[in-house]
Amino acid sequence: MSNTKLIVVGGFLAAGKTTSILTIAKHLLEKKYKIGIVTNDQGSQLVDTAFLASNGLPVLEVEGGCFCCNFDEFSNKLNQLSAEQKPDIILAEPVGSCTDLIATIFRPMQKEITHNFELRPLSVVVDPKRLRRLMIESESPFPSEINYLFQKQLEEADIIVLNKIDTLMDEEIAVMEEFLKERFKGAEVVKVSARENINIENWVEKILSVTTVGKKTLDIDYKTYAKAEAYLGWLNFRTSLKAQNPVDWNGFLKEIIEKTKQVLIDKKSEIAHLKAYCISQDDWAKVSLISVYDDVDFSRNMEKPSDEVQLIINARVNMDPENLRSVIMDNLNEYAATMNLEMHDSSLECFSPKEPRPKYRIA
Numbered sequence: 001m002s003n004t005k006l007i008v009v010g011g012f013l014a015a016g017k018t019t020s021i022l023t024i025a026k027h028l029l030e031k032k033y034k035i036g037i038v039t040n041d042q043g044s045q046l047v048d049t050a051f052l053a054s055n056g057l058p059v060l061e062v063e064g065g066c067f068c069c070n071f072d073e074f075s076n077k078l079n080q081l082s083a084e085q086k087p088d089i090i091l092a093e094p095v096g097s098c099t100d101l102i103a104t105i106f107r108p109m110q111k112e113i114t115h116n117f118e119l120r121p122l123s124v125v126v127d128p129k130r131l132r133r134l135m136i137e138s139e140s141p142f143p144s145e146i147n148y149l150f151q152k153q154l155e156e157a158d159i160i161v162l163n164k165i166d167t168l169m170d171e172e173i174a175v176m177e178e179f180l181k182e183r184f185k186g187a188e189v190v191k192v193s194a195r196e197n198i199n200i201e202n203w204v205e206k207i208l209s210v211t212t213v214g215k216k217t218l219d220i221d222y223k224t225y226a227k228a229e230a231y232l233g234w235l236n237f238r239t240s241l242k243a244q245n246p247v248d249w250n251g252f253l254k255e256i257i258e259k260t261k262q263v264l265i266d267k268k269s270e271i272a273h274l275k276a277y278c279i280s281q282d283d284w285a286k287v288s289l290i291s292v293y294d295d296v297d298f299s300r301n302m303e304k305p306s307d308e309v310q311l312i313i314n315a316r317v318n319m320d321p322e323n324l325r326s327v328i329m330d331n332l333n334e335y336a337a338t339m340n341l342e343m344h345d346s347s348l349e350c351f352s353p354k355e356p357r358p359k360y361r362i363a
């Protein structure tokens, strides 16, 4: 029996990893491959897991820290997926604030610490606006340590995936491609739109055909990397909301995200990713905001109003966790009160990621 292929899709927060995984998964399913997915977060209650599961995909998550710091849990989830789903291919999404994956995931797996998986090249997805702000124009709203992390993620890529080309003019795509090829020599560069399904076939073909996997081990300063992670406040919240009459939850989501954005603008805090997911039976919506300079973006709207939903909010913001908690929760509580919504079965976690301490590091 051939080994299950493992495709790791990394990249900074909100680059489009989950959207890419969804589009790649659909593409592979059409080609009759069986697939499985592993998501990952510093906390639990993930929008991404709920989103992928709502799309009918088999998904497991590694919670409470990145793959490298939870290597055993990661390999348990790979084995569990293999046993339950017998997939030909597993797609894995590491946390968007994680890097050094070649040394801490790929090398250990290549040394056969985890058997039965054939690693495919590391793809690192990049958002064009973030690339422009953080590297090309060097007008980053983030502290320099976060820029460092962003660059390190790209440095170790086998394949750099310039995503969201549906938002760019041809000349802009050419400039960015040139920049990436010049700056990250040795990496393959592909240009795609994960959401609009542009050029995904080409990317998948590269993933499945490239023979050199995990070419570059990073030269990385873990102190700077840890500082970058610590600058980000992390909030995961889940609740059930009940209304007296059917509510337009699309409008509700838009309003709470917009209001939060306004407060964050006033506080001069940049968003890395603020996302929310609402579900009522089989009707659901997902919304994202990836920067205070951007607009709210719905990946999917709910089709009809309803009087009860499950809500998940995940926020990753350049702000300390206590402040982030009050920005998000005050805003949500206030708005829910004006709409006479009952909130129950809530769970909240709010923190800054701990210093990264990979279980293995093989340079």
Ligand SMILES: Nc1nc2c(ncn2[C@@H]2O[C@H](COP(=O)(O)OP(=O)(O)OP(=O)(O)O)[C@@H](O)[C@H]2O)c(=O)[nH]1
Binding pocket: 011, 012, 013, 014, 015, 016, 017, 018, 019, 020, 048, 095, 096, 163, 164, 165, 166, 167, 192, 193, 194, 195, 196, 273, 287, 288, 289, 290, 297, 298, 299
């Ligand atoms: N226009 C456009 N938007 C995209 C594309 N791919 C993703 N997006 C949007 O970018 C936002 C973030 O996408 P995600 O797939 O959630 O990004 P991610 O990298 O998984 O984010 P984290 O898991 O939080 O790190 C969402 O609003 C997506 O709809 C694309 O190809 N074009």
Ligand SMILES: [Mg+2]
Binding pocket: 017, 018, 019, 048, 093
């Ligand atoms: Mg994601």
